[in-house]
Amino acid sequence: MSARLLADALAPADEAGVAASVRAAFEAGEPLLVQGNGSKRAMLRPVQAARALSAGALSGITLYSPQELVLSARAGTMVADLNAAVAAQGQQITAEIPDFSALLGSTAAPTLGGAVAANLSGPRRVAWGAMRDHVLGVRAVNGTGDIIRSGGRVLKNVTGLDLCKLLTGSHGTLAVLTEVTLKVLPVPERRATLVLRGLDPVQGVAALAAALGSPYGVSAAAYLPASVSHRVPGLNGAAALVRLEDFASFVAYRSERLRADLSAFGQVEVLDDAATLAAWAAVRDAAPLVDEPGAIWRVSVRPSAGPRIAAVLERMFDARWFLDWGGGLVWIAGPATAAAHDAVCAAAREAGGTWTLLRAPEALRAAVAVIPPEPAPLAAIARRVKAAFDPKGILNPGRLRAGE
Amino acid sequence: MITQLPPRQDVLARRDAIVAGLRRLLPPDGVIAEKLLLKPYETDGLTAYRQVPLAVVLPETTAQVAAIMAFLHREGVRVVPRGAGTSLSGGALPMQDAVVLGLMRMNRILEIDTADRLAVVQAGVTNIGITQAVQAEGFFYAPDPSSQLACMIGGNVNMNAGGAHCLRYGVTANNLLGLKIVTVDGQVIELGGAHLDAAGYDWLGLLTGSEGQLAIVTEVTVRILRSPEGARAMLAAFRANEVAGACVASIIASGIIPVALEFMDRPAIHACEAFAHAGYPLDAEAMLIIEVEGSPAEQDELLGRLRDICARHDPISVKVSSSVAESAAIWKGRKGAFGAVGRISPDYLCMDGVIPTSRLAEVLRRIGEMSAERGLQVANIFHAGDGNLHPLIMFDANDPDSFARAERFGADVLTLCVEVGGCLTGEHGVGVEKRDLMGVQFTATELDQQRRIKSAFDPGWLLNPSKVFPLQPAPA
Numbered sequence: 001m002s003a004r005l006l007a008d009a010l011a012p013a014d015e016a017g018v019a020a021s022v023r024a025a026f027e028a029g030e031p032l033l034v035q036g037n038g039s040k041r042a043m044l045r046p047v048q049a050a051r052a053l054s055a056g057a058l059s060g061i062t063l064y065s066p067q068e069l070v071l072s073a074r075a076g077t078m079v080a081d082l083n084a085a086v087a088a089q090g091q092q093i094t095a096e097i098p099d100f101s102a103l104l105g106s107t108a109a110p111t112l113g114g115a116v117a118a119n120l121s122g123p124r125r126v127a128w129g130a131m132r133d134h135v136l137g138v139r140a141v142n143g144t145g146d147i148i149r150s151g152g153r154v155l156k157n158v159t160g161l162d163l164c165k166l167l168t169g170s171h172g173t174l175a176v177l178t179e180v181t182l183k184v185l186p187v188p189e190r191r192a193t194l195v196l197r198g199l200d201p202v203q204g205v206a207a208l209a210a211a212l213g214s215p216y217g218v219s220a221a222a223y224l225p226a227s228v229s230h231r232v233p234g235l236n237g238a239a240a241l242v243r244l245e246d247f248a249s250f251v252a253y254r255s256e257r258l259r260a261d262l263s264a265f266g267q268v269e270v271l272d273d274a275a276t277l278a279a280w281a282a283v284r285d286a287a288p289l290v291d292e293p294g295a296i297w298r299v300s301v302r303p304s305a306g307p308r309i310a311a312v313l314e315r316m317f318d319a320r321w322f323l324d325w326g327g328g329l330v331w332i333a334g335p336a337t338a339a340a341h342d343a344v345c346a347a348a349r350e351a352g353g354t355w356t357l358l359r360a361p362e363a364l365r366a367a368v369a370v371i372p373p374e375p376a377p378l379a380a381i382a383r384r385v386k387a388a389f390d391p392k393g394i395l396n397p398g399r400l401r402a403g404e
Numbered sequence: 405m406i407t408q409l410p411p412r413q414d415v416l417a418r419r420d421a422i423v424a425g426l427r428r429l430l431p432p433d434g435v436i437a438e439k440l441l442l443k444p445y446e447t448d449g450l451t452a453y454r455q456v457p458l459a460v461v462l463p464e465t466t467a468q469v470a471a472i473m474a475f476l477h478r479e480g481v482r483v484v485p486r487g488a489g490t491s492l493s494g495g496a497l498p499m500q501d502a503v504v505l506g507l508m509r510m511n512r513i514l515e516i517d518t519a520d521r522l523a524v525v526q527a528g529v530t531n532i533g534i535t536q537a538v539q540a541e542g543f544f545y546a547p548d549p550s551s552q553l554a555c556m557i558g559g560n561v562n563m564n565a566g567g568a569h570c571l572r573y574g575v576t577a578n579n580l581l582g583l584k585i586v587t588v589d590g591q592v593i594e595l596g597g598a599h600l601d602a603a604g605y606d607w608l609g610l611l612t613g614s615e616g617q618l619a620i621v622t623e624v625t626v627r628i629l630r631s632p633e634g635a636r637a638m639l640a641a642f643r644a645n646e647v648a649g650a651c652v653a654s655i656i657a658s659g660i661i662p663v664a665l666e667f668m669d670r671p672a673i674h675a676c677e678a679f680a681h682a683g684y685p686l687d688a689e690a691m692l693i694i695e696v697e698g699s700p701a702e703q704d705e706l707l708g709r710l711r712d713i714c715a716r717h718d719p720i721s722v723k724v725s726s727s728v729a730e731s732a733a734i735w736k737g738r739k740g741a742f743g744a745v746g747r748i749s750p751d752y753l754c755m756d757g758v759i760p761t762s763r764l765a766e767v768l769r770r771i772g773e774m775s776a777e778r779g780l781q782v783a784n785i786f787h788a789g790d791g792n793l794h795p796l797i798m799f800d801a802n803d804p805d806s807f808a809r810a811e812r813f814g815a816d817v818l819t820l821c822v823e824v825g826g827c828l829t830g831e832h833g834v835g836v837e838k839r840d841l842m843g844v845q846f847t848a849t850e851l852d853q854q855r856r857i858k859s860a861f862d863p864g865w866l867l868n869p870s871k872v873f874p875l876q877p878a879p880a
């Protein structure tokens with residue numbers, strides 16, 4: 001199906017071609033579905049567009065300087081290819097980009113542009129920042145067909161307004177990304193995961209908070225309830241997971257110190273490097289919920305509020321769920337109904353958090369607010385900012401919110 | 405010399421009425437309008453530029469800020485937000501027809517939560533004040549600009565301040581969770597909060613580093629981190645800038661990311677040594693200060709690896725600290741660098757360009773040539789891991805020609821930074837200082853895109869005018 005879509009899509013071979021396509025659409029006032037390879041089409045709201053514009057043909061690494069920690073690639077470069085290229089130099093993409101293909105039922109290869117447009121960040125987010133924290137520079141085409149750049153290829157840059165951050169996570173509604181520069185970091189020498197079994201969610205998140213509040217540089221912290229834990233390799237039953245990534249001797253020492261510090265919460269087991277990789281890949285890609293039918297939400301709240309949200313939604317609709325980011329990222333599966341959606345939104349709102357309806361049948365995604373509405377003064381600014389990039393509203397109209 | 409927008413005569417003519425209106429919104433000591441008392445606000449860290457403002461207001465609450473903004477918006481009066489006024493780019497420089505909105509009385513810590521690892525503070529809390537409020541519990545706020553005793557979190561947010569440790573911990577933008585802002589017409593909006601990554605546009609990211617162009621920041625939610633077990637520094641001295649630069653590349657390539665990696669060239673070493681008597685090697689052309697963190701054994705291991713890497717670059721000397729006191733001695737000269745240069749030359753411009761680290765030696769050589777050609781001394785101090793240069797260009801403020809030459813020299817250095825693939829500013833912001841150089845880094849189309857975003861927040865361009873954007877669109 002994705003192949004057929006791509007065949008219908010405009011797929012310019014270079015940035016100038018993207019600019020020309022957008023310019024033509026601007027002049028015709030014709031909405032575009034903006035995408036990479038379309039692997040995340042099933043996310044957020046469906047877009048009503050005359051045509052698709054794919055950046056998938058803009059491919060290839062344009063700059064990689066390992067000793068400067070910078071990597072630039074065209075937006076259509078496959079995430080898998082980038083991961084391989086940096087791994088060959090002993091480095092990694094810090095954001096630990098999740099692959100939601102299985103979750104979203106997609107067979108298309110995720111691209112860099114898509115990962116950046118969706119601000120996708122994996123478990124390392126809690127310690128090392130989101131995708132948006134690692135985007136050093138972008139090239140993009142705005143809604144009138146102009147090529148714009150922001151940031152650059154150096155690690156620090158405060159020159160002018162930071163459009164890198166604004167475009168990251170804007171889901172193609174402000175501009176079409178054509179090239180992205182990322183800060184990359186060395187691959188750690190060793191990894192290990194501390195596992196505390198049998199804790200209830202509140203105790204589990206307290207243990208994660210203790211670990212994240214330790215001086216040992218914890219790089220990920222998740223809680224899996226018994227109901228879904230068996231989908232994470234190495235687990236069977238409720239577990240709190242804490243990851244260390246560092247030099248080998250550091251990981252050995254820190255594991256022991258953390259084991260002692262967390263002993264009040266119970267027995268600690270340690271997973272080795274290979275088991276750590278497997279377990280966290282599962283957490284990263286939301287494997288615990290992949291086989292659940294219905295809708296999938298991500299709620300981001302203050303970490304200590306995670307267990308309460310899970311408990312409320314379990315009561316409301318028997319939600320399946322797990323927690324990443326120390327408890328602050330609540331992954332939820334439940335019935336694809338407006339009632340379940342309202343319950344998720346209410347729970348997130350009460351905890352002062354934010355939500356995304358990540359997966360649902362098109363009808364539900366079209367009918368409800370897939371992300372929180374903005375307060376009126378901010379919504380007014382948002383409309384003007386959108387118009388500042390895309391005056392005719394032709395880029396991914398309605399992707400984030402109805403009528404925008 | 406920078407030109408400013410002409411003052412609005414109608415506003416100057418209504419000054420008394422505007423001041424009276426402000427007095428109705430604030431307690432008596434919250435409005436300053438007397439010439440003598442306005443004087444301290446006439447400049448910021450870029451003291452070469454001065455302008456007494458129309459008035460100064462010092463609100464204590466977000467509600468007062470909102471009332472002030474709504475009033476000034478109705479009256480069509482320009483506003484210059486101000487934290488501690490330590491900006492080195494003239495970001496807080498007043499205008500004759502503008503009201504300075506000082507946030508320094510908004511200095512309360514509102515919430516500390518070590519379990520959720522955050523602090524909520526008002527915009528006028530100092531940078532160090534956040535760390536001081538959480539350090540008893542073993543936490544700290546990571547971005548540490550050298551001005552941290554004075555500068556305020558609202559100013560840090562608006563400049564996206566960095567520090568010596570941002571190679572490991574990131575700059576301000578990477579350590580924020582939420583903001584409370586007041587729009588130009590006085591509406592209060594909360595962005596983000598106690599959670600990570602709000603869905604929708606990254607307003608938090610856009611506001612960070614926006615230099616007072618988009619809104620007034622009144623509250624900030626920051627991430628706090630647990631302090632490391634310990635930290636230790638080492639010092640390595642080299643025979644040439646090229647060699648020190650190659651050593652930096654070897655360190656990064658080895659997979660070690662030190663928490664700090666600072667570079668000083670010969671003039672900087674000499675200035676700092678004369679001032680601080682830190683025991684710096686006077687025979688060296690370049691020197692690195694490298695800091696690592698962890699347990700004592702971890703520090704030993706990293707410092708051992710780093711010593712081996714330095715040894716491969718024919719160092720003149722390598723000194724590894726064995727105690728907190730020795731580390732402090734190594735840092736002493738670097739931390740006093742601005743004061744040290746100030747002793748050689750009371751007036752200097754602190755530049756802030758960024759370059760790809762691979763171009764380091766070449767850029768330092770060209771700066772040296774320019775220094776000789778123009779007869780102006782320069783000392784280079786910079787954050788080597790991320791290529792953020794701070795050339796300190798010395799001049800004599802009593803000699804207008806010397807100042808003009810220093811400004812031209814600075815502009816040429818920044819242009820060079822852009823030419824080699826870098827940028828105009830890494831942490832000090834554009835302000836007035838680099839405003840007219842924006843066309844070196846951006847096309848007219850790109851600047852217009854940024855201007856339209858500014859207009860979306862501030863349609864009448866009342867917020868911090870004459871800064872960041874060239875007054876005239878750059879010629880195509």
Ligand SMILES: Cc1cc2nc3c(=O)[nH]c(=O)nc-3n(C[C@H](O)[C@H](O)[C@H](O)COP(=O)(O)OP(=O)(O)OC[C@H]3O[C@@H](n4cnc5c(N)ncnc54)[C@H](O)[C@@H]3O)c2cc1C
Pocket residue numbers: 448449484485486487488489490491492494495496507527548549550551554555556557558559560561562563564565566567568615616617619620621622742831832868
């Ligand atoms: C000796 C010295 C050393 C320095 N070292 C560093 C360093 O290591 N790293 C670094 O990054 N910087 C450094 N600086 C520069 C300066 O300290 C930073 O830019 C700092 O972030 C400014 O904070 P401030 O409170 O003084 O802000 P101000 O100078 O008062 O204002 C800075 C800008 O922000 C705006 N602003 C301030 N507060 C608000 C608010 N609440 N809402 C909206 N806009 C606002 C102002 O209009 C202005 O444009 C140094 C400065 C000095 C003098």
